[in-house]
Amino acid sequence: MLRCGFGLLMYGFGSKKALLEDFASTALTEYSVVVINGYLQSINIKQVVITLAEVLWNQCKSKRKTPSGNLPRAQQPFNSRSMDDLFAFLDGSELKENDYFVCVVIHNIDGPGLRDSETQQHLGRIAFCSHIRMIASIDHVNAPLLWDKKMVHTQFNWHWYHVPTFAPYKVEGMFFPLILAHGSSAQTAKTAAIVLQSLTPNAQSVFKILAEYQLSHPDEEGMPIDTLYATSRERFLVSSQVTLNSHLTEFKDHELVKTRRHSDGQDCFYIPLASEALEKLLSEINQ
Incomplete structure (x- = not known):
């Protein structure tokens, strides 16, 4: 269905997060995948489009697929381009081949961070781009009201799948800004542990490094990013600063880590x- 240009939309009672992630890790291994957590409170949609453009560009560089056999030169960095330019790139104005694409997995496309009309319009434009394929889940009973007929049938081009998993909404149902702000230490540690369990093993290990450093240096302001990068690299958890930054962004999005x-x-x-x-949290994630 994806190869034919359809978007996949999962609906039904229960969390579909694990289902989508399993599908991405098993069926989409030959493609680049970008995950958007729509259940978060705020999402920068332009940064999402920039990330997709960068991922597509890197994929093209690795495959060297252009009509002439050489990659076109990027006119300017993606983060300085306008949204229209970014959409033009994703739609193939600079890269003509259509046999490869970037898959966008959106957990809760009807979530609070994506629910406004402007963001949905942007998501529709993303889905309509020739080098993008979209897989998403919805949970709100009125989610289809977010889209008009053109968006449903032309831009998203949804193929609906009823997948009632009956799985608990452990991550999606949380109000993340309150994770570490209220409740007893046992409650906050257990809640944070549930969030960490939804992340990759490498991300969990990077978080453990930060936690262990904080416990052994209680009088310091925090762990310098250079020290965190050096330790993570020594333990083969990250291969570059970019990888570490992606983990830190995820931590900050979930309100697990702050900077000063x-x-x-x-x-x-x-x-x-x-x-x-923090000690309770480490014991939770080490179980």
């Missing part, structure tokens, strides 16, 4: 938990 300025001017990362709660 060290006295020497360097950015430091810390977990907004008391030592007791």
Whole structure:
């Protein structure tokens, strides 16, 4: 269905997060995949489009597929291009081959961070691009009201799948900004552990490095990013600063990690938990 240009839309009672991730990790291995967590409170849609353009560009570089056999030169960095230019690139104005594409997996396309009309219009434009394929889930009973007929049948071109998993909404149902702000240390540690379990093993290990550093250096502002990168690289958890930054962005999106300025001017990362709660969290994720 994806190869034929359809978008896949999953609906039905129960969390579909694991289902979509299993599908992406088994059926989409030959393609690049970008995941959007629509259940988060705020999402920068332009950054999403920039990321898709960068992923597509890197995929093209690795495959060297252009009409002439050489890649066209990027006129300017993607982060300085307009939205129209970015959509033109994703639609193939610079890259003509149509036998490869980037898959966008959206957990809760009807989520609070994506629910406004402008964002849905942008998502429709993304789905309509020739080098993009979209897989998404919905959970709100009124989610179809987000789209008009053109968006449903022309832009998203949804093929609907009824997939009642009856799985608990462990991650989607949480109000993330409150994860570490209220409740006892045991409650906050258990809640944060559930969120961490939804992340990759490498991301969990990077978080453990940060937590262990914080426990052993209680008087410091936090862990400098250079130290975190060096330790993560030594343990073969990240291969580049870009990989580490993606993990840190995920932590910050989930309100698990915060930043503050060290006295020497360097950015430091810390977990907004008391030592007791942090120890409980480490014991939870080590089980």
